[in-house]
Amino acid sequence: MEKRLRSALRSSAEDFLAAALSESASKQLKPALKTLIWAIPASSDLCSSLPVALHRAASCLLDAFKDSLQPKCGDPAGLSPRSPPTKRRKKRSPSPAQKGAGGGALAQLRGLRTCAWIADLCVCHPRNRFSPSDLLPCVRALHDCLVLFEMDEALLCEVAGLCEKWWKENLQERETLxxxxxxxxxxxxxxxxxxxxxxxxxxxxxxxxxxxxxxxxxxxxxxxxxxxxxxxxxxxxxxxxxxxxxxxxxxxxxxxxxxxxxxxxxxxxxxxxxxxxxxxxxxxxxCSEGSLRGEIEDGFLQGLIEGAIYASSKSLATSIRRVLGVFLENRATEGVDRLLFRLVEPILFRSLQVANSNVRQNALHLLIDMFPLEDPDVIREVKNVLLDKQFFLLERLLVDDAPDVRTVAVEGCCRILHLFWEIIPSSTITRMLTKIVDDFSRDVCNDVKLSTLNGITYLLGNPQTHEILKVLIPRMGYMFLDPLLSVRLAVCDLLLAVRDIRNFQFNKVVSLDALLSSLADDHMLVARKITRLLMSSYFPSKIATKEACARFITLMKRSPAAGARFCEFALNEGSTSKSLVELLRVCFSLAISHKDLNSNQVDGLFVASANLCHALSSETSCKIALSKLFSKETLKSFLSTATSVQAQNSILSIASIVSPDDLGDFHDDCMKVIIKCGSLTDNEGMQTEVRRVHRLMVSNGWFDDLFGALADILQMASSRLLVNFGVESTNQAMSSKKKKRGKLPKKSLKNVDYESREKFSNLPEEDYATGAAAAWQVKDLVAYPETRDAVLNSSYLKSVSSSLSKIAWVGIEQSIHWELLDMSPILAYTSLCLYTSLQNVDSTVMEDPGSNGSFKTSSRGSILEGETLEELVNNLLNSAEKHLGYASNGKFCQSSLKVNQVEKSASNKRRKKKEPLENSSSPHEGVVPKDNSLVQTRMSNVLQITTALLKFIVDAATMRLISTGNKRWICFTSTLARYVISAMKNNQDDETSFLNWKENILCVKSAFSYAAKLLHVIISSYDQPLQILPEISCLANDLLDLIASVELHVGSGCASRIISVAKPWLPDLILGFSCSQLRDATQVENCPVSGSDIRPNFPVWLVLLSKVELCELRELNEDEGGNRYPDAGTFVFKKLIEMMILLLKRGNSKVLEAAGVMFLTFMQAGLEAEDFDMVLGLVHFICVKLVGEDNLAWSEFQVLYNCLQESYTRVECALTDLEHDENGREKLEIARELLSSHVKNH
Missing domain, CATH: 1.25.40 (Serine Threonine Protein Phosphatase 5, Tetratricopeptide repeat)
Structure with missing residues (x-):
């Protein structure tokens, strides 16, 4: 190809171009053209003829290509627009004519690409052989047709690149390209x-x-x-x-x-x-000038500054300041300072003093960023006046009423002092810093305290501030004990900054004892910072390792817990692994020797060794040293001699890290921990030990042994309990035990047979406690996903579940007879049933993907043994529900277990304690304890059990494992709420009130949360208000009665806690108590319910609501008789009502109407009962709070208006009949005036 091109080149430019165009499809064409064109000598005629020929060739190709783009006569595109569209045909392969036309266009594009290559080579000729004026016509022709080459990306790039080179070379008439x-x-x-x-x-x-x-x-x-x-x-x-x-x-x-x-x-x-x-x-x-610069300054930047000040949100103000930030960073540039002052000064100082706190905060941010704001065109005296004005405003904003403004002011002042310390008068510095340290470190707002610490820490970055801060910072040491974690972390950062300052000791700010106490007990983040702070004192890296270890032992002797925690973070805070291995050796040796150490120090050394071992296990280089230091025999001997729980935990932790493959010898020791552990409910130390043993056994494949041992303990405990209470005979229990034991591996039973038998006694309470300890372990295993699957797939699952069900049943039955009741069996049984049912649902859905959303638990392979989950819940409720009817009155229903066994158990226990036996009544009258504290304890037992069962119901309903439409769940929840109300009412005068105990307050809060969640789940499951069960209204009223009763009988403190729990569920409570009116209002247009229908039951919360409204009506809180009434603000229930009103007004109008009708219905009931206080209170609430002065759009609230009109008529009739009661007439007249203001306006 190159020879043919060379031969054509010698002939003429036209022949050369023809030859080149014929080879346009070749990939070797471009390098060949480059070689030939760049070799043309200056004397050749081609230097002048080639550009002309190239232009003619390109023009011909362009004309032909344009013709190919024109529609032909037979083409659809050439038809008249008015012609009907041709019938769409199936896609076929192109005809030979079409192929020829398409092929011609492609050939023309390849030719044009070749022309572009040749033009580019001519323009870029290294010796400039070709005149640009000769090449310009060709290049211009290609450029003008650039938009036609969209189907050829390469040609577009070639032509555009050619034009780009023309411009860069500054060739003639480049603006035309x-x-x-x-x-x-x-x-x-x-x-x-x-x-x-x-x-x-x-x-x-x-x-x-x-x-x-x-x-x-x-x-x-x-x-x-x-x-x-x-x-x-x-x-x-x-x-x-x-x-x-x-x-x-x-x-x-x-x-x-x-x-x-x-x-x-x-x-x-x-x-x-x-x-x-x-x-x-x-x-x-x-770079701009004139009108363009004016548009940027006055049209854009001025608007940005106003937006930064008047922004509605903090994020928007921050974004605007970020855009303005580059002008602030370049204030040294000529004209920037003058521009900023001109734009900011007229609006900034005014905005710093407006009433809106958000505007003040935004303006303060801008002032801090632009400080010092000054006019470069004025003299020094004027600048000083403006600077004093800025300091005055900053000091004023330091004491602003808004906490957010104070927060920004504190940090801003510290930033300004840090940057401009030299130019600020010393009196201003002293005044500002004293106010910040003394006042704002004690501010009621946590953010202000945090900004104070952060600002002082930042200020330490300026060495000129150290002298005055050495005096002020020790005054802030008390903040280290602040309850807020972020404040304590900020104090630690401040101490770390102080540590790096010469002649400034951090222990003058916070005492060493306080630091060590926090290191031992505080949050991990705080402990890690304290470790970094103390590292140079107690384990420095710049001295010999032996001396460093001696310093650490000093720390251990002073505070063992702090020293152990120190080891947890030492590696991450800069200590070398080699030095820590030596420290581990020293600590463990000293812990074994017990030389001059007390028990706490020994335990601390063991824990420190475990922490060091855990930290070093991540270092590959330390694993060999750890294995040599802690051999299997050494650890086993230490485990057998260790006496404290902490020491045993530490040794087991070391064993699981150092030699995980040689833990078989620890199996028996672990089984002893599992079997012999006592009560676990309140023993956190024992819980930690048991969990660690669980992890150790599971990780080594001993789960079957672990769970088998628990199954055997539970089976033995349940059998003994049933025998003691006469439910089963001894022979039945033994045969059942042998039958079920046949399924258990001998390995687990061998240890339990002889060791666990020592745990059982003749007292049922102690047998129950033994079973409760094992039940706690089962519950803990089910709680963690790592072990839950193993539990649910275990061969012991049915045995464990059967035993737990019996123990739980005994616990429920005996809850009113035992002073102390462990909830672990009930919680473990319900958790196990819940997760088993959920697993069965998942497997059912996997097998039948087409099943509908209504889940039903399958009994196949289930622990329920043919019983559905709903039947199981009903059985548990049957056992627990009977206690709720009697216990609140001080009479406890008789257990279905044999009475003589209960009395025998109680007498045995009291004989041990040398206490007298309580009198008991006949089985039908109930057992009435004489000791009131026992009554309180047993009522607490009932409350805990019923709350646990309610949680079980709510969890199952939420997971759709049981039907949400079952009335039994709603009735049980209502009964529980009424039980709590009755218990509070009957015990309000006792010194040991029902809710004075912390666990009872927490239990009532939990019960309320579960009940409200059940209400939410049930309401959410219905699409129409007509479908909602009428019991829902009763439940909502009972829950609101519970809140009101807590305030009436216990106090506002407890009520505020319940209200904080009720706040998220308030929409459901509103829908609940108004659902009956929603259902009735869809059927009739008049007032749906007569007051006589609900007269016997006035909800307590409506009585309290009326009381609050009456207190608001009395300006002096005093009636005609001189009786004092409490101020309405003293009722925390008022806050709940205010939130309820806000939700009703913002929500659906139908719900507001239904709620209003409900309130009016109860008002009419109060009118029939001649309770005029309630009538006036409810009317005031409806007319002033619910409806308001603005009046509703009554066309949308026709039912409510009809009910208001009827209420007005009834009040007028009551006034006619009421003659002798002046006080009642006065209240009804006020109510009539309130009602008439809305009825007559409509």
């Missing part, structure tokens, strides 16, 4: 997302100034330029930002469009985007 090439290159940079394309556009930026942006034909290019402003590549690259800044100076209208686009992006832009916009704006401002 940009109208098509520049939009293409700009569009390419926006779509390809390549930095090289942005670089090319930026290099051609001067060419954009040649366009007339007032011409309508330039619209497409203008849109492309605007797109650059929101293209991430242009914002990320330096040249992209420079290009956008350059385009802002091209045209006034383009500038306005871009500024408007930037303004719209500020509220949503990320930090990097906003910083890019700031850079673009500053560059554009610096």
């Amino acid at each position: 940009i109208s098509q090439s520049l939009p293409f290159l700009l569009s390419r940079s926006l779509t390809r997302n390549k930095k090289a394309d942005v670089h090319r556009v930026y290099a051609l930026r001067d060419a954009f100034s040649l366009f007339d942006f007032l011409d309508e034909s330039i619209e497409d290019l203008r849109l492309l330029l605007v797109r650059c402003v929101i293209t991430p590549l242009y914002l990320k690259t330096e040249e992209g930002r420079r290009f956008i800044a350059f385009t802002l100076g091209l045209n006034d209208q383009l500038l306005k469009e871009v500024l408007a686009l930037i303004r719209s992006q500020i509220p949503f832009g990320r930090k990097t985007v906003l910083e890019a916009y700031a850079d673009i704006l500053f560059r554009a401002w610096k």
Whole structure:
């Protein structure tokens, strides 16, 4: 090919071009052309003839290509627009004619590509053999047809590149080659997302100034330029930002469009985007002049400053300040200070003193960023006056009423002092710092305290502040005991900053004892910072390891717990692994020797050794040393001799880390811990030990032994309990035990048979406690996902479940006879049933994906043994529900277990304690204990059991394992609420009140949460109000009665705790108590329910509501008889009512109407009962609070209006009948006036 081209080149330019065009499909053409063209000598005629021939060839190809693009007569595109569309045919392969036409266009594009190559080689000739004026016609022809080459990406790039080179070489008439090439290159940079394309556009930026942006034909290019402003590549690259800044100076209208686009992006832009916009704006401002600069300053920056001050949200104000930040950072640039002062000064100082705290806060942020704000054109005296004004405003804002403003003011003042310490008068410094340290470190707002600590810590970065801060910082040491974690962490940061200051000891700020106490007991983050603080004192790296270990032992002797925690973080805070291995050796040796150490110090050394071992286990280089230090025999001997729980825990922890493959010898020791552990409910130390043993056994594949041992203990405990209470005979229990034991591996039973038998006695309470300890372990295993699957798939599952059900049943039956009741069996049994049912549901859905959403638990392979989960719940409720009816009155129902066994158990226990036996009544009258504290304890037992069962119901209903429409669950929950109310009412005068115990308060809060959640689940399951069960209304009223009763019988303190729990469920309570009216209001238009229908039952919460409203009506809180009434503000129930009103007014109008009708219905019932206080209170609430003075759109509340009208009529009738009761008449007259104000207006 090259020889043929060379031969044609010697002939003529036309022959050379013809030969080149014939080879246009060859991949070797371009390098061959380069070799031949660049070898043409200066004397050759080709230097003048080749450009002319090239122009003719390109023109011919362009004409032919344009003709191929024109529609033919037979083409659909050539038909008249009025012609009907041709019938759509199936897609077929193109005809030979079409193939020829398409092939011709492609050949023409290849020829044009060859022409572009030749033109490019001529332009770039290293010796400039060709005249640009000769090449210009060809290049211009290709450029003008650039838009036609969209189907050939390579040709587009070649032509655009040719035009780009023409511009860069500054060749003649280069401005004629940009109208098509520049939009293409700009569009390419926006779509390809390549930095090289942005670089090319930026290099051609001067060419954009040649366009007339007032011409309508330039619209497409203008849109492309605007797109650059929101293209991430242009914002990320330096040249992209420079290009956008350059385009802002091209045209006034383009500038306005871009500024408007930037303004719209500020509220949503990320930090990097906003910083890019700031850079673009500053560059554009610096390069602009005249009207363009005025538009940026007055049209954009002025609006930004106003937006930064009046922004509605903190995030928006922060985003705007981020855009303004680049001007603040470049204040040294000529004109920036003058610009900022001119734009900010008229609005800033005024905004710092407005009533709106958000505006003051935003303006304060701006002042801090721009400090010192000064006019560069005035003399020094004027500048000093302006500076004093700024300090005055800062000090004023330090004592602002809004905590958010004080927070910003404290940090801002510290920042200003840090940066401008030299120019601020010493009196101002002293006054500011004293106020910050003495006043704001004790501020009621935690954020202000936190900002004080952060500000002082930042201020320490300026060495000139150290002398005065050495005096002030010790006054802040008490903040180390602040209950807020973030404040304690900030104090630690302050101490770390103090530690690095010469001649400033951190223990003068916080005592060493306080530091060690916090290191031992505080949060992990605080303990880690304290470890870093004490590292240079108790385990420095710059001294010999032996001396460092001696210092650490000093720490251990002073505070063993702190020293053990110190070891937990030592490796992460800079100590070398080699030095810590030596420290581990010293600690463990000293713990074994017990030399001059007390028991706490020995335990601390063991814990420290375990912590060090755990930290070093992540270091590969330390594993060999640890294995040598802690051999299997050594650990086993230490475990057998260790006496304390902490020491045993530490040794087991070391064993699980150092030699996990050789733990078989620890199996028997672990089984002893599992079997012999006592009560676990309140023993956190024993719980930690048992959990660690669980993890150790599970990780080594001993789960079957663990769970088998628990199954055997539970089976033995349940059998003995049933025998003691006469439910089973001894022979039945033994046969059942043997039958079930046959399924258990002998390995687990061998240990339990002889060791666990010692745990059982003749007292049922002790047998129950033994079973409760094992039940706690089962519950703990089910609680963690790591062990739950193993439990649910274990062969012992049915045995464990059967035993737990019996023990739980005994616990429920005996809850009124035993003073102390462990809830572990009940909780373990319900958790096990819940997760088993959930597993069965999952397997059912996997097997039958087409099943509907109504889940039913399958008994196949289940622990329920043919019993559905709903039947199981009903059985538990049957055992527990009978206690609720009697216990609140002080009479406890008789257990279904044999009475003589109960009395025998109680007498045995009291004989041990040398206490007298209580009298008991007949089985039908109930057992009435004489000791009131026993009554309280047993009522607490009943409450705990019923709350646990309620939690079980709610969890199962939430998971859709049981039906949400079962009335039994609602009735049980209502009964529980009434039980608590009755218990409070009957025991309100006792010194040991029902809710004075912490566990009872927590239990009532939990019961309320579960009941409200059940209400939510049930209401959410219905699509229409007609479907909601009527019992829902009763439950909602009972829950509201519970809140009111707590305040009436116990006090506002406990009531506020219940209200905080009730707040998230308030919408459900509103829907609940108004659902009956919603259901009835859809059927009739008059007042739905007569007052006589509900007269016998006045909800307590409505009585309290009426009482609150009456207190508000009495301005002096005193009636005619001189009786004092409490102020309405003393009732915390009022806060709940206010939240209820807010939700009703913001919510659905139908719900508001139903609630109003419900209140009026109870008002009418109070009128029939002649309870005029209740009538007046409810009428005042409805007319003043619920409806309000603005009056509702009564066309939407026709039912409510009818009920108001009927109530008005009844009140008038009651006034007619009431003659002798002046006090009652006065109240009814007030009620009538309130009702008439709405009825007559309508």
